[in-house]
Amino acid sequence: MKIKGSTNIVGLIGHPVEHSFSPPMHNAAFDELGMDYAYVAFDVDPHNLKSAIDGAKSLNIKGFNVTIPHKIEVMQFLDEIDEIAGLIGAVNTIDFKNLKGYNTDGIGAIRAIEEVTTIKNKNVVVAGAGGASRAISFYLVKYGAKSITILNRNVDKAKSLANDILDSGLINEVIADSVSKINGYLVNADILVDTTPIGMYPHVDDEPIVRAESMHNDLVVFDAVYNPNETPLIKEAIKAGAKPVYGIKMLLYQGVESFKIWTGRDAPADEMEKVLKQTLNLEG
Missing domain, CATH: 3.40.50.720 (NAD(P)-binding Rossmann-like Domain)
Known part of the structure; x- marks a missing residue:
């Protein structure tokens, strides 16, 4: 994966995020499809959540995953909430095209x-x-x-x-x-x-x-x-x-759903699963 001036950025916000398995999974997917994207994890203090969303908009970031402790609080800073995410009362995926929140965990x-x-x-x-x-x-x-x-x-x-x-x-x-x-x-x-x-x-x-x-x-x-x-x-x-x-399948498929929300393309689930298993030191 090469970062260029045209590279689209997506990522994860949470606190903490250093142990997340999402960056290797998503970056492997972008590499597999030859897409000019990169996935980065951002550790965002809860006090800085609003400025992080505002900054992401200004920086033309394409999408975020959201993990604890931000899944509920982030909703107030979005323009639109998917119906099922509204029922759940939490968001784990943001699409910056329309600043809309989704929940792909379920x-x-x-x-x-x-x-x-x-x-x-x-x-x-x-x-x-x-x-x-x-x-x-x-x-x-x-x-x-x-x-x-x-x-x-x-x-x-x-x-x-x-x-x-x-x-x-x-x-x-x-x-x-x-x-x-x-x-x-x-x-x-x-x-x-x-x-x-x-x-x-x-x-x-x-x-x-x-x-x-x-x-x-x-x-x-x-x-x-x-x-x-x-x-x-x-x-x-x-x-x-x-x-x-197995729980790894939920981790995989929530990522597959987020990938499609951001890019409009079907994710290479097999490649993502292979990298997840490697990251978790599993066989296969």
Whole structure:
């Protein structure tokens, strides 16, 4: 990749950003397609968020990914918010052509899951009620899930998210309960989505939210954690003969969606996945 006077800049804003996997993934995609783009990570202090957006406009930056802690606060500085991002209440992608905010986290998870099974008419159990759960849950209902069950240690937080999903009018059945009751809910579940940080590096020996003996072999098990690739939950899913969906796929496909928003072109997903795996020191 050669930086020229004509090179288009896209990037990531967050605080911190130095451990992001997005720059190698996106720069590999631009290189694969011979596109005159470069992806850069910018560490932006929360106090400087508005000036960062204003500066990006002035510098003709083409697009941003947005990570913590800016996903909510950045919305007030944009001219337009995509409908589903508005429902989620957070933005992770900005297109500077029209200063519009999107959320590709949820669609990243959907695309990962739909490599294994369709979402439509499925009963889905979602563990966790934070930002990732919110993003994924709204996309689950958009893609036709039959029912959603939100399980969280703080049941009030689960109920709040469940009510927001119901208020969207996209689904008629959303249950909220304690994650301690997960075993009972998995009996009739088609898909389990774990959005909690349990098992994330360096806590790779954490107790998973559910063991193999509580899973059936038709269950699709998605863990949003991607480091390590094989989390404690994924190991249990494999042991149970269930169908595992790896968190790296969500990371990949949220990037694929952002790429298309910025450039209007389909991203080379295979090349992006190869580089992600190399960056994460995975085989393949």
